[in-house]
Amino acid sequence: MERILGPHFINDGCSFTVWAPFAEKIRILLKNSEKPITPEMDKAGYWEVTLKNIEPGTLYKIEVDGESYPDPASRSQPHGVHSWSEVVSEEFSWDDESWIPPKQEQLIIYELHTGTFSTEGNFSGIQKKLDHLKELGINCIEIMPIARFPGNRNWGYDGVYPFAVQESYGGRGQLKELINEAHKKGIAVILDVVYNHMGPEGNYLSLFGPYFTSKYETPWGQAMNFDDEYSDEVCNFFIQNAKMWLGEFHFDGLRLDAVHEIIDSSAIHFLRQLSYSVKELERDTGKKYFLIAESDRNDRRTIDNYSNGGYALEGQWTDDFHHSVHTLLTSEKDGYYSDFGKLWCFNKALKQAFVYDGIYSEHRKRTVGIDPEGLAPEKFVVCVQNHDQVGNRMLGERLSDLVSFEAQKLAAGILLVSPYVPMLFMGEEFAESNPFLYFVSHGDKELIRAVQEGRKREFKYFLKQEGDFPDPQAEETFLRSRLNWNFKEDPFKACIFEYYMYLIKLRKEAAFKELNARNFNIEASEDRKLLNLTTNGPDKKLYVAINFERTPQTIKIPATGNSASWKKIIASAEKKWKGPLSFPDAFKAESHFELPPTSILVYKT
Incomplete structure (x- = not known):
């Protein structure tokens, strides 16, 4: 009950x-x-x-x-x-009654951290930037965790009061104002929640009841009790939390952190229970909600239908896509990146999201994943940057620090042309050069020391990088992670913004919709890091050429079928985008063209 x-x-x-x-x-x-x-x-x-x-x-x-x-x-x-x-009041003067969120396949998500997104570092600061996001074309923001944590600065994954809003971010009132205003501007809001563990400081749960179990260990210690004695009430605790955010606060969905660490061997997994409860809430409110999981297992049950034994969540993050793109652009091979870096990985990610679909992982030393065949592309959320992949680097470098200007445009093109739901990380749209570092503000000296030493151990795969280790406890580490909003003063940053804005506009106009059917032929040259993709639709066709190499490559334009030529949609290396070339408005079938280094072009019949 x-x-x-x-x-x-x-x-x-x-x-x-x-x-x-x-x-x-x-x-x-x-x-x-x-x-x-x-x-x-x-x-x-x-x-x-x-x-x-x-x-x-x-x-x-x-x-x-x-x-x-x-x-x-x-x-x-x-x-x-x-x-x-x-004790607080739930009362608030909402005026978003007519709000209808975008359809799932239309989502363009923007992940942000409240404390570092704006100068103010609070929900009002986000609200002031909604017009920027609307201009960019974003229709959904995803806010990193805001549950009450110790101190004033934290990524949010050390929260210890899941029902309480972080005071330094502006509290409950500012949060509701932000969501209300976002809806009025046509922007959905998703909240990142943490149900797999609690933070270490201020965590009194175990003094009240068996919220944890000694049956399993997680990276944070004992697992939350989702299947041991008294687990029904623990499940209820988190389900009520989800319903509070969706019902009282009008969030449009939840991003569920690291669901592979929600360990539940019972007949009805917690995620399925959560899905049931949210669908009941949908019937009560008449609103649609999105539950999007973070999972590293490539397990289709997370998003598959109930009838197939799945948990029926609306979507999941797909790290394979990020890793495939990142390794080809940076040539990094440390840690989990050692499983990627080949063109066949990217081809597979583009075709079906999961690269590891029941094949052996050298990094994990075991078989990983299952075939995702039949799952709709909108079930997968993909990115080329996010808080984990940037912030879990020792120096917090963004892609703009790691690759060339042309390679940044290539990455953006891949992200927004792909058939999956794209997610940008804050500042990506203007090539932010400030890092996004890991930061905390704990009060316990022993815990501070443990966090500092623990982060150093986590960088064992990345310690080849030079530079001083950024102290997570230092306020300076937090302040260095804030976005610099003067990007329009830099012509290259301004160009990247215009480029992202144009790509998003094209996507919203369904310029790349032929890829959604994932019915296409790929010709790939591993040695040349060159990919040619042609869709197989009966009517209009799409042609995509991607050159990951740092040298120009000669490509042969494919045959068109019934049409005489291919018409340009976008080319990342075009002079319009501060690239080296002017591209023809149309290509003749079976002609040849020299594709510039680290670039993408898209043409259509």
């Missing part, structure tokens, strides 16, 4: 609900009252009491067998992760 946790107003009172199945005594401590309140416990271990005369702003703690703690389901922690919880 689903139960709402934490304080929530009902009728003329405020109900407090706490799950603590092993506690002998629970008391609600109100800061403005000397009289504790003792709730009653039911058979499932929920303690509940309804109080009158409770106002928003009331501070409280939960006493468990004589020791007091913040509420694990706190909606607000205004004074930090160790201090009093706050």
Whole structure:
């Protein structure tokens, strides 16, 4: 049975609900009252009491067998992760009733970090940049985690109060204002949530109940308890969290962090339960929501239909696509990149998203993945940069620091021509040169030291890079990661922005739709790093040529069938985009052309 946790107003009172199945005594401590309140416990271990005369702003703690703690389901922690919880009101003057999110296949996602996206470093700062995103053509922003974490700066994956909004970002009110305004401008909003672990500082969950299990270990320690004793209530905790973000805050979807670390061997996996609950919410609200998983398993069950044994999530991130493009452009081979770097990997990623579809991985020393045949292209979210792939480098270099100007345009072309849902990482659209580094602001000295040493160990595959190790705890590390919004003063950055904007416009006009059927022929030369792709549609055809090599390559323009010539859609190396050549508006079939280095061209019959 689903139960709402934490304080929530009902009728003329405020109900407090706490799950603590092993506690002998629970008391609600109100800061403005000397009289504790003792709730009653039911058979499932929920303690509940309804109080009158409770106002928003009331501070409280939960006493468990004589020791007091913040509420694990706190909606607000205004004074930090160790201090009093706050009762809040859900009321807000929404005016997005007519809002309808884009269809999934139309999504163009923009991932951002609230603290470093704008100078203000809060939700209002994001709101001020919505017109920039709209001009670019973005119709969906994905916000990195905002659940309450220790201190004022963090990527968000150290959150310890999943129901509370980070105060340094502007809190609940600013967040709702942002979503309301985004919807009015035609932009959907997805939130990155973390259900696979809790952060280390301010994490009091285990003192309330069996939220964790010793059955499994994850990179963060004991796994969340999704299939051990009392796991029904743990599942309910996170399902209620998801429904709060979607229902109360009007988010259009959730990005689920590292679902491969949500370990559940029960008959109905947590992700499937979550999907069921969200579909029930859709029926109640009449709105469509997107659940998008991050997974490194290439497991089709994540996004396959219930009837096929799947969890029916709307989509998943596909790292294989990123790795295939990145390694061809940079020639990097360390760590997991050692499994890529060949043109056949990119061909496969372009054709079916999963490169590892049941084949052996040298890096992992095991067989990885399963065939994704039959899954629609919009089920896969792809990128050429994201917070992980940039920020988990020792120096946080973006692609603009690693490859040439022409190669940046090639990467953008591949991303936006592909049949999958594209995702940009903040600043990518204007070749941001500031790094995106890993940063925290913990209060525990031992934890700070552990994080600093742990990050160094994580870079064992990348320590060949020179430069001082950026201290995650230092404020300077955080400040260096903020975007520089003066990009239009640089002609090359401004050009990249115009180029992204034009590609997105073409995509929205369905200029590349023939690729969506994934019915095409690829001629690839591994030695030359050259790819020629021609779609097999009965009517109009698309021709894409990609040169990953750093030298020009002669290509033969394919036959057109019924049409006499190919008409230009876009060429990344064109002078219009500060490239070296002027491209003809049309190519004659079976003619020859010299394709510039690290470039992409797209023509159509």
